Structures are given as structure tokens and as C-alpha cells.
Amino acid sequence: MYMTQGLHRSLQSDPQGIATIFKDRVRTYEEHVDRIARFAGALQGLGVQAGDRVGILSMNSDRYAEYLLAVPWAGAAVNPVNIRWSPAEVAYSMTDSGTRVLLIDDAFLPMAPLLLEKAPVLTTLIHCGDGPTPEGMLSYETLVAENEPVVDAYRSGDDLAGVYYTGGTTGFPKGVMLSHTNFVSSSLGTVATGQLLKAGSRLLHAAPMFHLADLAAWCGLTIMGGTHIMVPYFEPTSVFKAMEEHKPTDVLLVPTMIQILVDHPDSNNYDLSSMERMLYGGSVISEGVLNRTKARFPGLRLTQAYGQTEASPVITLLLPDDHEGDRMRSGGRAAPHCQVAILDLDGKEAATGEVGEICAKGAHVMQGYWNNPEATAEALRGGWLHTGDLGYMDADGFVFVVDRLKDMIVTGSENVYSAEVENALSKHPAVASSAVIGVPDEKYGERVHAVIVLAAGQNPTAEELQAHCREHIAGYKVPRSFEFPEALPMSGAGKILKRDLRDSYAAAQN
Structure with missing residues (x-):
């Protein structure tokens, strides 16, 4: 396998086809x-x-x-x-x-x-x-x-194709070494579902091209043969204009970008009818945003990809027909190129429905971290890539991501997964976006703390938000304190930087 393979094929079969716009x-x-x-x-x-x-x-x-x-x-x-x-x-x-x-x-x-x-x-x-x-x-x-x-x-093969530095959301960046086989196997497995990037697709690059999620989509389309449409960076109006003018069929976005588009006041002023498929990932999407997306794009085929840089990056896929009921909260099932297991602290496979660490293996798993054998050994142990994410698998193989290991909140000896609380908050009309973190608490060790960006014109009380949450989650999971900033700190890939929120909270207490 080699990165340039699809390029040679397109040159041979469609030399006058449009490659880039x-x-x-x-x-x-x-x-x-x-x-x-x-x-x-x-x-x-x-x-x-x-x-x-x-x-x-x-x-x-x-x-x-x-x-x-x-x-x-x-x-x-x-x-x-x-x-x-x-x-x-x-x-x-x-x-x-x-x-x-x-x-x-x-x-x-x-x-x-x-x-x-x-x-x-x-x-x-x-x-x-x-x-x-x-x-x-x-x-x-x-x-x-x-x-x-x-x-x-x-x-080709095991030759080094790229060094991708992690976003640093949980620590200082590490260089992930990825081979040609890593890249191509992940992209081929994703395309093999038949739900994404068909031959002749027109892919809009609105997510940053430095990020491996966009690289995976780019690689998939390069393999299949099609047109790459680029906008310099994500900005709602430029994305709408590109969709209307260049008629892309596919786009990859992260949930924060999707939310901005579907909630934008000018969304209905553009012809977005060319869009057939949307791949999303990078972080968990709330049910509220997902439902609004389906309402704004009724014919759109939505696929969620869960993964990480170390997996080139796809691990699981939630395909369009699975976007219903409780499965909408999952990351989908193992992608065709990947084997997934939920392992406990002893490295044994967890029982169905039991929370453990999400682990993966396959030809898409990284070669290791650049100049960091200790971190490589920690991530690649027992024949598995240990993702650092907590989740569980149901009887049908759907993987539900509940939190990062480092983001799990332990309050009064109870484990609280921030994604579950954020999902409950997302269903309140006053909440535009949120991030939930654990902060020090004398009584409980940690308490659930919600950082919320409010929707325009909304000003709910903490008591109102707590009452809303109690309708969806257990009482011990309900946030005990709140912040209401104008924006949440984001990485270049559109991920919320919870480490920055914890640091900011700690600094405010001193």
C-alpha cells in the first residue's frame, strides 16, 4: 500500500477530471x-x-x-x-x-x-x-x-509516511509515527462501508487539513478518485458559499462546526442541496445538535467516525442507518479494518455493558511515538492500542464512549462521565455548548462543574439548569456549580480543551 496509489489511477483513468478547486x-x-x-x-x-x-x-x-x-x-x-x-x-x-x-x-x-x-x-x-x-x-x-x-x-508499506503531533488536549504533544499501510488501510476500511466517498465524489475541506481526520477523508477520496474543494478555514458564510457554488457531495466536520452551521441565521439562505453525505467526529456530538442537523439536512446521510491519531484515525463508524434510538449516542461498531475490545484494568475483556478502556488493533495502528519508547510501550501493550477513552460495548457490538480516562469525575466515590452530563445539558434550549469538568470539593473530593456558553438572549438560573438535568440523569451527576463564558477554549481541530478549563478554574481560586 502506498499514499500515491490513487493518484496514479486517476491520472490514468481520468486525466482531465477536476482534482482540486x-x-x-x-x-x-x-x-x-x-x-x-x-x-x-x-x-x-x-x-x-x-x-x-x-x-x-x-x-x-x-x-x-x-x-x-x-x-x-x-x-x-x-x-x-x-x-x-x-x-x-x-x-x-x-x-x-x-x-x-x-x-x-x-x-x-x-x-x-x-x-x-x-x-x-x-x-x-x-x-x-x-x-x-x-x-x-x-x-x-x-x-x-x-x-x-x-x-x-x-x-510504501511500513515506510514512514507522516509524523502527526497529537493536539495536546491531555498533555504535551507527542509525534505519532504513521506508515503508508496505516493511512491507506484506515481509509480503505472506511470507504469499504459503501457509505462514504464514492467514485466521483466532491469533498469539501472545511475542517483544518493539518488534522488527521481531514487527512483520512482526503486519503479516501484520493483512493476513489474525485474532486477536492478547499476553503482556507472554517467560517460559516464561506462554507455556505462553497457548498452553493461548487456543489460538494461530501464534507467532514467536527460537532462544534456542525452546530455553528445548523444554528446560523443565514443557513436557509443558501442552496445546500448538493450535499449527500456528512462524516463527523473529533469529539462527541450531543443529541440536540444531531437532531437539529437531521432537521436542517433531511436527506443527508450522516456517519460518525470515532478514533484517534494513533489509529490513523478511524476505529468505529456509526453508519447512516444506525442514527436512530439509543444507537445515536454510540460511536458505532468496529470499522471494517479494525478490531475493538473493551478491556478492564487487568487487560481482560469487560462484560457486555461494563465500562472499560476502548482498545483497538489492526493494520491502521501507529508504529509508535517519535523518540518516545516509554509512551509507545504504554499505548501499545498486550497487542492492543490503548486509546485512553472509557466506554462500553452493547450486545450488538456498538461502542458507547463515556469519557476520557483523565476527564472522568469521581465525586463522593461515584464515577461521573462528563459526556453524559454534557448530553443532558445540550437538550436545554438555553445551552449553545457546554463542557463539564471535575473541580476540587472539600466534601465530595470532586464536584461536577459545568462551563456553559448560552444561546443568544438566554439567561437561565443555575437552579433551572439543575432541574432540567435531573430529568435526564441521576442526581449525583447534576452539576453543582456553573460558569458562563462567552466561548470555550478550542484546539485547532475543534476539540474543547478541558485542561485549559481546569487550569483557568484553579487560577481563579488562587
């Missing part, structure tokens, strides 16, 4: 492959060798799509950088992975001097934006124009 740039597969082969030649000319890491710090674009294939074409491995990171975090990932070449677009040019200062390993910056190329950097377009195309290196 970005702003006013539309490129065929013939043009797409030529540019990829030329940029690969440029990388080799810059001294990039087999297995080297090449980074990118950029918003979504057609050049990003070219980078994802040109780097393996040149024999190297991709290292997409989280666009929400500070210069220190970016520099750490460059230094840790030994990345010498970094592509950078206009949005991040002000960061360049700090990166060069903090990460001496960086020797070459390639400007991949649309503005003028700064002094001291190389122009992406000039490199493409002035280099001859080279033959695909055909790196």
Missing part, C-alpha cells in the same frame, strides 16, 4: 500530478532524502493537497503543523522531529523569525501563500515552475 484555481488530475512531481523534484534538489520529515504550517489550500502527495512522491514523510499552536510549540515539533524544511503560508509569516530562532534545525522555509515571497524564503510556485518532474519514489 481553491478560490478561482481549478486544476485537472493531469495538472495536479505534474505539479506534484515537480515539487517533489524541488524537495529532492533541496537535499530532502528518504524518510526525512517535511513540515507545513498553512491554512487549507490546493497547495496543501499537493504537499500531501509531493512529499511521499519525493520519498519523505509529511509533518503537518497545528495552526493553533504558539511559536514555541511549533518549534518544539520541528526540533523533536528533526524537520529541516517547512512550508509556510501568508497567515503565519509573522511567526517565521521566532521559528528560525527557536528551532535551529530549520534550514529552509518555503513560502506557499499567494502574496509576495519574503526575503530569505523560497517561492513554492517558483520551485514548481523551475524544477523538472521526478519519478515517484513509491515509498
Whole structure:
């Protein structure tokens, strides 16, 4: 298996088919492959060798799509950088992975001097934006124009394809080493369901392309052959316009993005009828948001993917026909390429309905963490990838994710799973979004604390919210305290940063 396989197939079978659309740039597969082969030649000319890491710090674009294939074409491995990171975090990932070449677009040019200062390993910056190329950097377009195309290196199998740094929601980022087999097997397994990314699909990239969830969708469509449509970043109006103008059939979003779209006041002003399938994941979606999505897109086929970077990333899939009843609260069943088990603390399989750690195995599981054998041994023990997520499996194999191990709240000796409380809160009309954390409590050890962003014009009391929760969950799970900020801290992938909420709460008490 190799990342560029689908590209060769599309060039052979549909060279004049549209490969990418970005702003006013539309490129065929013939043009797409030529540019990829030329940029690969440029990388080799810059001294990039087999297995080297090449980074990118950029918003979504057609050049990003070219980078994802040109780097393996040149024999190297991709290292997409989280666009929400500070210069220190970016520099750490460059230094840790030994990345010498970094592509950078206009949005991040002000960061360049700090990166060069903090990460001496960086020797070459390639400007991949649309503005003028700064002094001291190389122009992406000039490199493409002035280099001859080279033959695909055909790196494959267990060869390193990418180093993806975790989002850092539960600690300092770790570099996840993923092979060509890891990437392709996960994408093939997802496509094998027959519910996503059919041949000729038009995929809208509104989620950040640095994130592995979007990479999985990108890889699946590249395998099947279709059109990649990019918007620079998620912004409701630009997404609506892209849907109306370019007629995508598929999109991948995280739940926070879906909520923003379906609740946007202009949602009904655009023709979104081309949309056939929506893949969502990255975090748990509440029933309230899910029901509003189904109402706004009545013909849309919804699929939820549960997974993590270490699994390339798909572990389970909740397919369209399973979006009903209690199954809507689950993450679905094991994807075709994956084996799933719920294991207890002793590494034994838990009984049906019993909460334990969600574990996975298959050809999609990572090779390990870059330069971190201890963390690798901890995650890959007993022949399983230990996800760090708590969940249970029902008699039909549906996996219900209840919490991160580190997010579980123990109050008065009772375990409370934050996702369950957040789901109850989501059903209140005044709650736009929420995050539930455990905070210190003298009497109970920890208490359930809800951080809530209110819907416009709403101002419920704590007592009203508590009464609402008691209608859906047990009394000991009901939040005992509340905060009402204007927004929740988010990672670049759209995940709520509960660690930041806990730190903020602790700082406020001192």
C-alpha cells in the first residue's frame, strides 16, 4: 500500500477530471500530478532524502493537497503543523522531529523569525501563500515552475509516511509515527462501508487539513478518485458559499462546526442541496445538535467516525442507518479494518455493558511515538492500542464512549462521565455548548462543574439548569456549580480543551 496509489489511477483513468478547486484555481488530475512531481523534484534538489520529515504550517489550500502527495512522491514523510499552536510549540515539533524544511503560508509569516530562532534545525522555509515571497524564503510556485518532474519514489508499506503531533488536549504533544499501510488501510476500511466517498465524489475541506481526520477523508477520496474543494478555514458564510457554488457531495466536520452551521441565521439562505453525505467526529456530538442537523439536512446521510491519531484515525463508524434510538449516542461498531475490545484494568475483556478502556488493533495502528519508547510501550501493550477513552460495548457490538480516562469525575466515590452530563445539558434550549469538568470539593473530593456558553438572549438560573438535568440523569451527576463564558477554549481541530478549563478554574481560586 502506498499514499500515491490513487493518484496514479486517476491520472490514468481520468486525466482531465477536476482534482482540486481553491478560490478561482481549478486544476485537472493531469495538472495536479505534474505539479506534484515537480515539487517533489524541488524537495529532492533541496537535499530532502528518504524518510526525512517535511513540515507545513498553512491554512487549507490546493497547495496543501499537493504537499500531501509531493512529499511521499519525493520519498519523505509529511509533518503537518497545528495552526493553533504558539511559536514555541511549533518549534518544539520541528526540533523533536528533526524537520529541516517547512512550508509556510501568508497567515503565519509573522511567526517565521521566532521559528528560525527557536528551532535551529530549520534550514529552509518555503513560502506557499499567494502574496509576495519574503526575503530569505523560497517561492513554492517558483520551485514548481523551475524544477523538472521526478519519478515517484513509491515509498510504501511500513515506510514512514507522516509524523502527526497529537493536539495536546491531555498533555504535551507527542509525534505519532504513521506508515503508508496505516493511512491507506484506515481509509480503505472506511470507504469499504459503501457509505462514504464514492467514485466521483466532491469533498469539501472545511475542517483544518493539518488534522488527521481531514487527512483520512482526503486519503479516501484520493483512493476513489474525485474532486477536492478547499476553503482556507472554517467560517460559516464561506462554507455556505462553497457548498452553493461548487456543489460538494461530501464534507467532514467536527460537532462544534456542525452546530455553528445548523444554528446560523443565514443557513436557509443558501442552496445546500448538493450535499449527500456528512462524516463527523473529533469529539462527541450531543443529541440536540444531531437532531437539529437531521432537521436542517433531511436527506443527508450522516456517519460518525470515532478514533484517534494513533489509529490513523478511524476505529468505529456509526453508519447512516444506525442514527436512530439509543444507537445515536454510540460511536458505532468496529470499522471494517479494525478490531475493538473493551478491556478492564487487568487487560481482560469487560462484560457486555461494563465500562472499560476502548482498545483497538489492526493494520491502521501507529508504529509508535517519535523518540518516545516509554509512551509507545504504554499505548501499545498486550497487542492492543490503548486509546485512553472509557466506554462500553452493547450486545450488538456498538461502542458507547463515556469519557476520557483523565476527564472522568469521581465525586463522593461515584464515577461521573462528563459526556453524559454534557448530553443532558445540550437538550436545554438555553445551552449553545457546554463542557463539564471535575473541580476540587472539600466534601465530595470532586464536584461536577459545568462551563456553559448560552444561546443568544438566554439567561437561565443555575437552579433551572439543575432541574432540567435531573430529568435526564441521576442526581449525583447534576452539576453543582456553573460558569458562563462567552466561548470555550478550542484546539485547532475543534476539540474543547478541558485542561485549559481546569487550569483557568484553579487560577481563579488562587
